[in-house]
Amino acid sequence: QLSLFRFTLKRPFSTSHSSVDSKEMKKFQLLAHKWWDEEGEYAALHSMNDIRVPFIRDSLLSMSNNYHPGNPLSGIKILDVGCGGGLLSEPLGRLGASVTGIDPVEDNIRTADRHKSFDPVLAKRIQYKCSSLEEIVEESMETFDVIVASEVVEHVADLETFIKCCSQVLKPEGSLFITTINKTQLSYVLGIVVAEKMMGIVPEGTHEWEKFVPPEELERLLESNGFSVRTVKGMLYNPLSGSWGWMESTSLNYALHAVKSGARVRSHATDAPSETDVQQRSATAGTAG
Amino acid sequence: LGHDIHFHDKKIALLEAGPRKEYDHMPDSYSNRVSSISPGSATLLSSCGAWDHVCSLRLKPFRRMQVWDACSEAMIVFEKDDLDDMGYIVENDVVMSALTKQLDAVADRVEVFYRSRAVRYTWPLPSHSCDTSPWVQVELADGRRLQTKLLIGADGHNSVVRKEAEIKNIEHHYDQSAVVATLHLSEATDNNVAWQRFLPTGPIALLPLSDTASSLVWSTSHDHASELLAMDEESFVDSINSAFWSNINHTDFIDTAGAMFRSAISLLKPSGTAVRQLPPSVAKVDPESRAMFPLGMGHATEYVQHRVALIGDAAHRVHPLAGQGVNLGFGDIACLAHHLSAAAFNGSDLGSLKHLLKFETERQRHNISLIAATDALKRLYSTTLTPLVLLRTWGLQATNALPPVKVRI
Numbered sequence: 001q002l003s004l005f006r007f008t009l010k011r012p013f014s015t016s017h018s019s020v021d022s023k024e025m026k027k028f029q030l031l032a033h034k035w036w037d038e039e040g041e042y043a044a045l046h047s048m049n050d051i052r053v054p055f056i057r058d059s060l061l062s063m064s065n066n067y068h069p070g071n072p073l074s075g076i077k078i079l080d081v082g083c084g085g086g087l088l089s090e091p092l093g094r095l096g097a098s099v100t101g102i103d104p105v106e107d108n109i110r111t112a113d114r115h116k117s118f119d120p121v122l123a124k125r126i127q128y129k130c131s132s133l134e135e136i137v138e139e140s141m142e143t144f145d146v147i148v149a150s151e152v153v154e155h156v157a158d159l160e161t162f163i164k165c166c167s168q169v170l171k172p173e174g175s176l177f178i179t180t181i182n183k184t185q186l187s188y189v190l191g192i193v194v195a196e197k198m199m200g201i202v203p204e205g206t207h208e209w210e211k212f213v214p215p216e217e218l219e220r221l222l223e224s225n226g227f228s229v230r231t232v233k234g235m236l237y238n239p240l241s242g243s244w245g246w247m248e249s250t251s252l253n254y255a256l257h258a259v260k261s262g263a264r265v266r267s268h269a270t271d272a273p274s275e276t277d278v279q280q281r282s283a284t285a286g287t288a289g
Numbered sequence: 290l291g292h293d294i295h296f297h298d299k300k301i302a303l304l305e306a307g308p309r310k311e312y313d314h315m316p317d318s319y320s321n322r323v324s325s326i327s328p329g330s331a332t333l334l335s336s337c338g339a340w341d342h343v344c345s346l347r348l349k350p351f352r353r354m355q356v357w358d359a360c361s362e363a364m365i366v367f368e369k370d371d372l373d374d375m376g377y378i379v380e381n382d383v384v385m386s387a388l389t390k391q392l393d394a395v396a397d398r399v400e401v402f403y404r405s406r407a408v409r410y411t412w413p414l415p416s417h418s419c420d421t422s423p424w425v426q427v428e429l430a431d432g433r434r435l436q437t438k439l440l441i442g443a444d445g446h447n448s449v450v451r452k453e454a455e456i457k458n459i460e461h462h463y464d465q466s467a468v469v470a471t472l473h474l475s476e477a478t479d480n481n482v483a484w485q486r487f488l489p490t491g492p493i494a495l496l497p498l499s500d501t502a503s504s505l506v507w508s509t510s511h512d513h514a515s516e517l518l519a520m521d522e523e524s525f526v527d528s529i530n531s532a533f534w535s536n537i538n539h540t541d542f543i544d545t546a547g548a549m550f551r552s553a554i555s556l557l558k559p560s561g562t563a564v565r566q567l568p569p570s571v572a573k574v575d576p577e578s579r580a581m582f583p584l585g586m587g588h589a590t591e592y593v594q595h596r597v598a599l600i601g602d603a604a605h606r607v608h609p610l611a612g613q614g615v616n617l618g619f620g621d622i623a624c625l626a627h628h629l630s631a632a633a634f635n636g637s638d639l640g641s642l643k644h645l646l647k648f649e650t651e652r653q654r655h656n657i658s659l660i661a662a663t664d665a666l667k668r669l670y671s672t673t674l675t676p677l678v679l680l681r682t683w684g685l686q687a688t689n690a691l692p693p694v695k696v697r698i
Contacts, residue, residue: 038641047643053635070296072634091636118423 020104020132021157028084031203032107035085036115041203044237044244045087045151048179051235051244052150052255053091056177059231059257060146063175071096079144079169081133082152086112086126092148093125100144101128102136133165140169150179153218154211163225170260176227179235179255183212186251201239215250227258296398296633302435303392303401304427320380321469321578323496323504325483325612327376330619334387338394342387343379349497350374353482355566356685359489359532360673361543362551363682376612378483378496378504406430410440410453413596424640425596439640441598441625443618446587448603454594460587460606463667465491466514467584467609468507471575472529477501484568485610486533487670492610493532495568503569505529506609514581525579526571533568542675547682554686584608586664588657592649596640600625605656610670611663617656624651 034041061072068074074096080089083101085108093099093116103109109130116122129136147166156162166176181187188209195201219229235253237244326334326348334340352375357364368375392399411426427435442450451458472495474480480497491508498504507517507529517525587606592599601618625648632644669681 038643049637050635050643057634057636070299070633090638094633094636094638 024155028105048244073097076145078146081149084108093122099126102131104132106130137165137168142171146175148177153180172262174260176258181212183214184251222258226261229258231257301399304405305403319471319498320382321471322381324615325376326379327616330616333619333623339387339391342390346383348377348379350377351481351483356485358487360678361547361682363685365685442603443600446602446606454597457590462585465508465584466511466581468514468517468581470505471578472503472571473573474569475572489673529571550683593645607663608667
């Protein structure tokens, strides 16, 4: 009986409460070896570094007082969720951060590990793990200063669970950076029809319009789970120059920066503070009298 | 790059074939290898702290440049309106010493390997899922091995880096050599003018070094150059003076045509003709200072490849008639440093083609037009054929009269 019990405990996350979608995993498995070809299928993600890295870097620099020349992100622990082949983990590591990259697809992690192994500096600063976000929650409560989930939330099965897990592994006042695609008519036409089927900017079948997330909904979910949204900016890809830029409108791609609130968040966030206050006051009233 | 704030954590190795050159004060005699440093290049040198050292050693600013033809009276004068320095004549050794001092200041980031030579380069394979190192491997003559994310080839017009990277080079050997020497003037003068006269055999230039000394750069045929080196000092000095002063290449026809054009210009634009100054005459030459080297033109088809960048003469080689060779190189440096600094601040892989291509596009756009123009000028002034002389006479006179064109140059 004991052995049966252990066996069922071994894989607790393969059922309904996972934010990982197995169909999505299969899509990325096929292209695992293409990550580091700067002109291949992932070219648009490579060039996205030109705006997402400065966005993360500058938001973090503006919140802190220490500046280490040459290593602006030194001392910061970052979790890169859905790191893929490590395209974003590596520049963040080069800027001085300690990065943990997680991805549920084993081939991605293998590619990422091999690529960083040639650089002695990066090999020490970045650690990769094949895992989903839920799987690391227990051992990483309030461990990270920053979570980066770039081009990930449009692939997760359950967004609210995902956000709750982010909150759990993030330190109070830690930052969460998300880049994703809005769910609009325009994003269907440009993001799926043109980008995937016509121009091949994104490998076909990568995205499903149903799973795109409008910024309003993302903000609502974040605010109701203990985050305060600081910045939302629209992003635009220019297929002729192969480069990304910022734009006013968030109707296509957008980037978001949110900060976890400072107070320790319990599961019933609205009740806790007033209860403890009342208890404390009555306790002191008791001793004073 | 060693002084760049975003490179604080990076490691740079400099392979230098020559010995370490550092001077606390210059010897009395001048070196015969000098360069004309533009104000832009001076700014670059001061941004890394080297210009102060140059100023404390020695340099000569010049305010005016007079360029004229041997076959006609046509002349063009360049000077800045606000009487600022147009440029500086600095001995190459002085620049080297200044840079050495500044390299010492960042010795924790930049390691200089003097008297070293690379014997083999191993390039990374283009395949992205390979198991060998994706960096450039360099093997030195003494057996040491280095590996780097970005290899910058600054090894001159016979660049080994360029050859090993199999970058094609368009080159053309001019049938000319340049004769350099250090000259002493007949009498002391302000000497803040650079003189250049286009002879049919090639341009002769006198660049000021001090109130009594100037540097000679005389581009001429290989044979004539050897003759000049072989002759005794007095004859050498005579040749120089006659090259600047003699009018034997003038023809009446050209003189008249030129004079007519000049009066036409002065009708349209009274200030369009400048006063011709007379260059100083030379009294003697420094004994050991005569030397010659062959001239050519070159341009690499690509300045960059994955993990490789070419700068300076390795990327482009130009005739000294415009005095721009080293300034083009300094321009390359400023541009590459700017792009690498931005890439470092973005956490990018320094050898990545993305920002290297930006450097290449920016510099090729700038360099190609200047190299082509210099080459065209050299060919235009290599002839005594009347129609071409007439054309260039009028062209020069017209350019002298048109401020916008002159400012561009």
